[in-house]
Amino acid sequence: MIEIDGLVKTFATANGTTTVLKDVSLSIQQGEIFGIIGRSGAGKSTLVRCVNMLERPTAGRVVVDGREISSFSGHALREARRGIGMIFQHFNLLSSRTAYGNVALPLELAGKSKAEIRREIQPLLELVGLTDKQDHYPAELSGGQKQRVGIARALASKPAVLLCDEATSALDPETTQSILALLKDINRTLGLTIMLITHEMPVIKEICDRVAVLDHGEIVEQGQVFDVFTAPKADVTRSFVRDVIDRPLPAHLSERLQANAPASDSNAVLRIIFTGPSAETPVIADVIRHYDVMFNILQGNVEYIQGSPYGNLVVEAIGQPQAVQNAIDYIRSNNLRVEVLGHVADAHRAVA
């Protein structure tokens, strides 16, 4: 649905030119929610703005719905833009128009009659749940309601693609959830392709099917959200994922952690990762029953990404080194990932 091929964007600055996007290529399928995540300054906003030519690429091609929009200008470009909806971080609603008037704008621009506009707006306002607020001005609406108006406005021209430029970044977490739920609902019911950019990993986790990680103008990683989350490859991805799942160890623990000092009075600290079906089998209970090892749970959580569980458990393994090694082998044989984070002095034995 959206094909981006060899996209380059440079900006002229006081000290020469800055390259914001370096040879970016992406392929977004019909009906999917594709997320692009990056730190601020990574170029993600420029990338999404290149899709509807709010920003002209310096080089490369952008094809939306079979039309090479990057070769268009003037009337053809305006016509193509009507097939691409866009919502913004700061909503960009006209303060002089009511919610109804704002949703009517794209229809007025397309030259529709008042009666046609009235007929088309009502279902849109119902879809975003703002029928009772249609005569309110933006100043009288909350942030979430403003973004709902923005979504209804973007859908008014019946686009095939919706671009979301940090659409939830100005909203509180609860409102973000409700807007994401609405986007997902629209994606399902209307079959709308959504390209979403954000710096918030929870947003990606919540609704995206696939994700691309943008860093310094380059795509460093892309794939199914579950795969990227559970097996991040690039450093920047790992740091994003850590925010959501691999929570850092508490300071008092990481300070005690020694990299490789398997002294007789120290215990191994293990991170056990459960993914997919393995998260639902009682492997830990089996280990404790069959091997002479005790687990002291230090940290743990289970996240659901795209409906699949992803568990992360940090334990201190108390037992003889050979027994611990056997336990690790057993866990690995059950398709769980085990990582030895280090060793800590055995507090229990020291006390004893």
Add this chain to the structure above:
Amino acid sequence: MSPMLIGLLLNGLQETFFMVGISAILSSLVGIPLGVILVVTGPGHILENTPFNRILGAIVNATRSTPFIILMIAIIPLTRMIVGTSIGTEAATVPLTIAATPFVARLAESSLREVDHGLIEAAQAMGATPMQIILKILLPEARPGIIAGVTIMVVGLIGYSAMAGAVGGGGLGDLGIRYGYQRFQPDVMLAVVVVLIVLVQAVQSLGDFVARRLNKRLIRSKS
């Protein structure tokens, strides 16, 4: 107050209304579009054209920096060409309009420039033409500011019209100078000043009221 004085005041008021009214309408009709052109041809805007923008800006500044009394005399040939005479109320509307137009243009420009660039981008993303952006985004969003600007211009025109009166334009200013100053009738002068104060107050209050009603950016308590 003598009936004669009342008659003179009414006559002067009528002439002032005529001069200010005509020139306010004409200068708004030319000045607001001029303000739009100054904005949209500016750097980074929808119809960017830097050389044109610079030249237009220079012309506007030149007109604004010419003192009104000099402008009035300098354009006498033009005034004669347009209204057939350089003396009288009709003739005064020509220099008043020419002086007020760049003033309105600059005031409109500053209001139009305040319109959030995000709104223009949103409209571009919807496939709006530059003309649609001007008519449906820029002007409606800047309307409260433009109304406030026009109000300032009308108040300014009332002051200028008194100056035009001094050179045979008629109106309240002319009345004040002829009777109050040249014939030593301070009561006429005082009456003229009082009428002008009331007039300016009324214009300002009306302008403020309309601008406030049109500004939807602030939440008004609904009754």
